[in-house]
Amino acid sequence: MSEMWINMGPQHPMTHGLWNLRVHVDGEMVLDVDPEMGYLHRGIEKISEDRHYNEVVTLMDRCCYVAGLAWEHLYILSAEQALGIRPPERAEWIRMMSEEFQRLGSHLMWYAAFVQDIGLMAPFLYGMRDRDLVLDLFQSYTGARMTYEYMRVGGVRNDLPNGFTDQARKVCDWLIDRFEEYDRLCLASAIFHKRCDGLGKMSRADCVAYGVTGPMLRSAGSKRDLRKDRPYSAYDRVEFDAATADGADVTARYLVRMEEMRQSVRIIRQALDWLDKNPGPVMAARVPRWLGAPYAPIGNEGYLLKRNYPKGLGLSAIEEPHGEAQAYIVNDGGEHPYRVKFRSPVFANISAAKKYLVGYRIADIPPIMGSVDVCVGECDR
Amino acid sequence: MSVTLLSVATAISQAILGAIGSVLPQPASGAVTNVNTVDGLAALIFAAILLLASMLNTIVLIWWERKLLGRFMDRRGAMHVGYAGLLQNFADGIKLFRKDTVKPREADTLGFWSGPTAYMVTSLIIFAILPVSTGWNSGSLPLSLLLALAVFSFAPLFIFVSAWSSNNKYSLIGGMRSAAQMIAYEVPILLAVVAVVLVSGSFDLQTIVLEQTNYWFWVPLFLALVVFVAGMLAEMERIPFDLPEAEAELVEGWNTEYGGMMFAFFMLTDYLRALLGSFLIVLLFLGGWTMPGWVPAAATSFPLAGIFWFMLKVYIVFTVFVWIRASLPRVRTDQLLRVGWNRMVPLALLSVVLAALLVTVKCLPVLGCIPTLGG
Numbered sequence: 068m069s070e071m072w073i074n075m076g077p078q079h080p081m082t083h084g085l086w087n088l089r090v091h092v093d094g095e096m097v098l099d100v101d102p103e104m105g106y107l108h109r110g111i112e113k114i115s116e117d118r119h120y121n122e123v124v125t126l127m128d129r130c131c132y133v134a135g136l137a138w139e140h141l142y143i144l145s146a147e148q149a150l151g152i153r154p155p156e157r158a159e160w161i162r163m164m165s166e167e168f169q170r171l172g173s174h175l176m177w178y179a180a181f182v183q184d185i186g187l188m189a190p191f192l193y194g195m196r197d198r199d200l201v202l203d204l205f206q207s208y209t210g211a212r213m214t215y216e217y218m219r220v221g222g223v224r225n226d227l228p229n230g231f232t233d234q235a236r237k238v239c240d241w242l243i244d245r246f247e248e249y250d251r252l253c254l255a256s257a258i259f260h261k262r263c264d265g266l267g268k269m270s271r272a273d274c275v276a277y278g279v280t281g282p283m284l285r286s287a288g289s290k291r292d293l294r295k296d297r298p299y300s301a302y303d304r305v306e307f308d309a310a311t312a313d314g315a316d317v318t319a320r321y322l323v324r325m326e327e328m329r330q331s332v333r334i335i336r337q338a339l340d341w342l343d344k345n346p347g348p349v350m351a352a353r354v355p356r357w358l359g360a361p362y363a364p365i366g367n368e369g370y371l372l373k374r375n376y377p378k379g380l381g382l383s384a385i386e387e388p389h390g391e392a393q394a395y396i397v398n399d400g401g402e403h404p405y406r407v408k409f410r411s412p413v414f415a416n417i418s419a420a421k422k423y424l425v426g427y428r429i430a431d432i433p434p435i436m437g438s439v440d441v442c443v444g445e446c447d448r
Numbered sequence: 449m450s451v452t453l454l455s456v457a458t459a460i461s462q463a464i465l466g467a468i469g470s471v472l473p474q475p476a477s478g479a480v481t482n483v484n485t486v487d488g489l490a491a492l493i494f495a496a497i498l499l500l501a502s503m504l505n506t507i508v509l510i511w512w513e514r515k516l517l518g519r520f521m522d523r524r525g526a527m528h529v530g531y532a533g534l535l536q537n538f539a540d541g542i543k544l545f546r547k548d549t550v551k552p553r554e555a556d557t558l559g560f561w562s563g564p565t566a567y568m569v570t571s572l573i574i575f576a577i578l579p580v581s582t583g584w585n586s587g588s589l590p591l592s593l594l595l596a597l598a599v600f601s602f603a604p605l606f607i608f609v610s611a612w613s614s615n616n617k618y619s620l621i622g623g624m625r626s627a628a629q630m631i632a633y634e635v636p637i638l639l640a641v642v643a644v645v646l647v648s649g650s651f652d653l654q655t656i657v658l659e660q661t662n663y664w665f666w667v668p669l670f671l672a673l674v675v676f677v678a679g680m681l682a683e684m685e686r687i688p689f690d691l692p693e694a695e696a697e698l699v700e701g702w703n704t705e706y707g708g709m710m711f712a713f714f715m716l717t718d719y720l721r722a723l724l725g726s727f728l729i730v731l732l733f734l735g736g737w738t739m740p741g742w743v744p745a746a747a748t749s750f751p752l753a754g755i756f757w758f759m760l761k762v763y764i765v766f767t768v769f770v771w772i773r774a775s776l777p778r779v780r781t782d783q784l785l786r787v788g789w790n791r792m793v794p795l796a797l798l799s800v801v802l803a804a805l806l807v808t809v810k811c812l813p814v815l816g817c818i819p820t821l822g823g
Contacts, residue, residue: 189517189522359817431780
């Protein structure tokens with residue numbers, strides 16, 4: 068069989084989204100790869116410029132379909148900075164808890180997809196089943212399972228319902244037990260190690276050079292975790308460890324994500340205790356009234372845009388489930404942001420594909436790309 | 449136990465032709481009730497019964513796998529059509545049957561259509577060779593085991609033909625993998641069979657089963673059983689050896705381009721081969737339709753008891769395959785081939801040596817004295 072180019076995508080089981088990985092193969096060996104992104108580009112940054120600040124939250128849910136609340140959080144942190152609004156403390160804790168639950172949801176989705184990529188059938192459904200519990204929790208306090216539209220500039224939309232914390236604790240207990248089961252299904256299997264050890268090597272220096280962040284960077288021995296290094300929300304008030312591993316391969320990324328889920332449960336438990344003890348408002352007392360306004364009446368856009376509100380810049384960075392995400396907002400005093408810019412960790416992680424895919428086999432591509440955890444929604448925006 | 453499939457077919461044939469002959473005038477009636485006509489129709493009926501039985505079993509097998517996998521995955525599997533989804537596969541089959549089969553424009557017509565057909569036909573032929581109970585096959589062939597394995601090993605050729613003529617890169621890679629894998633695992637399978645032949649002293653499956661009346665062959669030939677089961681897993685292309693159709697990287701492997709009825713052919717044949725693999729394991733190592741002596745006589749003497757016990761064993765073996773499928777990841781091609789050539793072949797050779805030793809020192813009859821195994 069001579070050398071040839073294969074298009075893995077845009078419709079391919081490996082991609083977990085809509086993108087195309089062009090692979091140059093010689094028999095089973097990968098000689099070169101060329102990731103093509105952009106199939107899911109919806110112009111979210113541009114659309115944001117024509118929306119009220121709170122209306123952009125709707126777009127953030129569509130940004131990453133498995134980590135909507137994390138992206139809402141990212142945007143809201145930046146928007147509040149740009150508008151000079153501070154949320155009440157309770158809202159900060161609820162946001163932190165939401166982000167951690169979202170991390171659990173995202174990592175469980177990753178686990179399901181990853182084990183499916185290496186051919187493990189049963190744990191796929193275990194991961195999906197347990198993710199459903201997290202989605203049920205989201206449904207109980209945001210009303211939605213995927214597109215939450217929960218966070219607002221100056222706080223969150225509504226407080227937690229009665230009995231939420233007890234239910235959430237039950238879910239945490241259940242999940243902690245399941246993580247042991249997941250490890251037994253994967254790490255105890257010799258075939259799993261045969262398929263994953265030493266694959267997709269990405270050293271710490273390479274990660275830094277390519278801007279690769281998140282679990283991939285931490286799997287190479289780095290301790291960089293924005294929740295620790297640049298704490299936002301209430302992360303400086305909870306105890307947890309940044310999950311790291313040394314292998315820099317697929318197995319190491321698996322270990323990092325599993326440990327991160329355990330740490331997330333640890334954070335959530337502390338947050339739930341705090342939330343039980345500290346009732347209070349979840350919305351800032353003084354929020355400009357126009358933040359809640361609907362679209363400007365047709366023909367009157369110019370009038371609304373002419374108003375002069377305080378100007379400002381907002382820059383936020385959070386540790387999203389896939390890596391470090393950043394949002395930059397320019398507020399020039401109008402009702403809509405002047406410019407919104409996001410940095411997606413997945414885009415950087417995929418861009419380095421040549422570094423961690425070349426030299427392995429076709430059969431290694433699914434586990435390696437699975438360990439990268441691709442979410443095309445946020446990558447293409 | 450005197451009822452055989454051929455006698456049943458002949459009786460049906462005689463009844464049908466007799467009925468037709470009684471209403472026809474003399475010269476035509478004589479031609480219809482002639483022995484040759486009766487035998488010819490009997491052969492057709494024989495084949496039809498086999499086809500129906502094997503297809504029915506295959507469909508039930510798919511249902512069983514779906515239900516079992518569902519339970520392993522903490523869900524229920526098919527539930528809606530028929531009792532506990534028993535008819536779901538018939539519904540799926542009808543749906544696939546009514547679908548249009550699309551041939552890619554650049555695909556090779558002859559190879560594209562003949563590949564799946566030949567794949568299915570060659571797998572079906574084996575059912576006429578394998579006995580399921582005393583007399584329940586096409587007759588006692590002196591080399592039935594050899595014939596069955598020879599027909600069984602046609603598959604990689606047809607898979608490769610259909611993969612290559614699909615004109616799809618994924619199909620091609622899948623076909624290459626499939627051919628490499630099946631050829632690599634053919635060798636240990638045949639060597640494991642040699643061990644069985646050494647101990648039983650026959651290539652006739654009937655004789656091999658009857659030789660196991662005193663003790664089942666898995667006891668002296670455990671190593672050969674392990675090699676044979678692993679090899680069969682690879683031949684059947686099931687997880688952990690399903691990499692020719694590894695859906696994560698190769699979409700659907702060698703049958704990527706096939707849809708509708710052609711896909712159903714592949715799907716059915718995969719399960720036909722799973723059924724055949726289980727048949728062979730039961731025939732060669734688990735005593736076929738014989739049962740150990742401690743089983744009460746009433747349980748082994750009712751009509752068609754042989755078939756009942758045989759199919760029970762087959763389904764138990766298949767259940768183990770499903771269990772493996774639910775709990776193991778898939779290996780990689782190079783790892784699979786390395787295991788095949790570097791581990792399985794030496795192990796199979798070792799099992800042949802062990803079998804030869806057992807036969808030479810004549811210690812086998814001793815096994816028959818152990819009460820749990822003896823007949």
